Amino acid sequence: MINLQNIQISSVTKKLLTGLTGLSLVMFLVAHLIGNLTLFAGPEVFNAYAQFLHHFMHGMFIRLAEFGLLSFFIIHIWSAVSVSMSKRKARPSRYAVEGNAGGKSKKSLHSLNMIISGCIILLFVLVHLNHFKYADHEAVGTMTLADGTEVQNVYRLVVGSFQGNFGYVLFYMLAMGVLCSHLMHGVWSAVQSLGFTRPTTIPYLHMAGMVIAIALAVGFFLLPILIFMMRGTFDPNAMPDPVHHASLLLNRLMLG
Numbered sequence: 181m182i183n184l185q186n187i188q189i190s191s192v193t194k195k196l197l198t199g200l201t202g203l204s205l206v207m208f209l210v211a212h213l214i215g216n217l218t219l220f221a222g223p224e225v226f227n228a229y230a231q232f233l234h235h236f237m238h239g240m241f242i243r244l245a246e247f248g249l250l251s252f253f254i255i256h257i258w259s260a261v262s263v264s265m266s267k268r269k270a271r272p273s274r275y276a277v278e279g280n281a282g283g284k285s286k287k288s289l290h291s292l293n294m295i296i297s298g299c300i301i302l303l304f305v306l307v308h309l310n311h312f313k314y315a316d317h318e319a320v321g322t323m324t325l326a327d328g329t330e331v332q333n334v335y336r337l338v339v340g341s342f343q344g345n346f347g348y349v350l351f352y353m354l355a356m357g358v359l360c361s362h363l364m365h366g367v368w369s370a371v372q373s374l375g376f377t378r379p380t381t382i383p384y385l386h387m388a389g390m391v392i393a394i395a396l397a398v399g400f401f402l403l404p405i406l407i408f409m410m411r412g413t414f415d416p417n418a419m420p421d422p423v424h425h426a427s428l429l430l431n432r433l434m435l436g
């Protein structure tokens with residue numbers, strides 16, 4: 181039998197895993213942002229897109245994607261935390277002054293805050309999934325597309341959530357700020373771990389990492405704020421309220 185405790189995974193492998201899974205999650209974010217932009221094309225297009233995702237390859241695609249995403253999340257968190265813990269073990273006495281190394285190592289305030297920002301992003305994803313993915317399906321309702329197909333009205337859920345409660349919009353804006361900080365250091369660090377460290381390409385790759393981080397955060401940040409500003413284009417009385425949804429969940433958890 182294989183004894184898992186005997187399997188030693190080197191720090192280099194863990195860094196490689198952190199980088200690979202991190203970049204895969206960034207690719208998911210790019211696809212997710214592009215998909216979410218169809219919100220601006222109206223309920224017909226967005227709901228048809230959501231319906232397509234759920235039924236593509238008889239539902240196999242979404243199941244595989246979800247399995248991949250969950251595995252990447254778990255591996256990413258495990259490898260990142262364990263590399264950071266072994267670094268701390270190797271340096272038991274903390275420096276009297278924790279400085280910003282800067283320079284070649286690109287060690288900055290961002291790198292010191294990676295674990296904290298990662299935890300905040302994890303919390304955001306849990307709230308996000310609870311509200312959008314595991315929403316109260318009866319409250320979401322359905323819509324009939326032009327071709328007569330009856331689909332879940334995910335558009336109503338998303339637009340309604342952002343138009344119905346500014347606190348929720350604010351929560352997204354803050355979370356996107358944290359995501360930006362995490363990605364600004366993370367994308368570059370992943371590229372380095374994968375060995376793209378030629379002196380001539382370093383400045384370009386560093387810049388590319390920053391651009392990707394800012395573009396994603398700004399894109400996700402703009403969605404809720406623009407939807408909020410466009411209120412009045414949708415019937416606010418028929419909207420599911422995220423705060424109500426969260427209190428329902430709390431009740432369910434506490435009362436069993």
Ligand code: HEM
Pocket residue numbers: 209212216230242246249301305308309312313334338352359400401403404
């Ligand atoms: C304003 C921005 C966003 C909007 C409007 C949005 C919207 C949605 C919606 C509607 C779903 C459910 C899809 C469905 O099951 O039909 C979803 C799923 C998901 N979202 Fe977002 N999202 C946003 C930002 C983000 C961000 C920044 C992250 C990660 C940091 C994220 C991670 C996820 C994940 C992991 C899923 C589950 C995917 C799956 O299992 O199929 N989302 N999002």
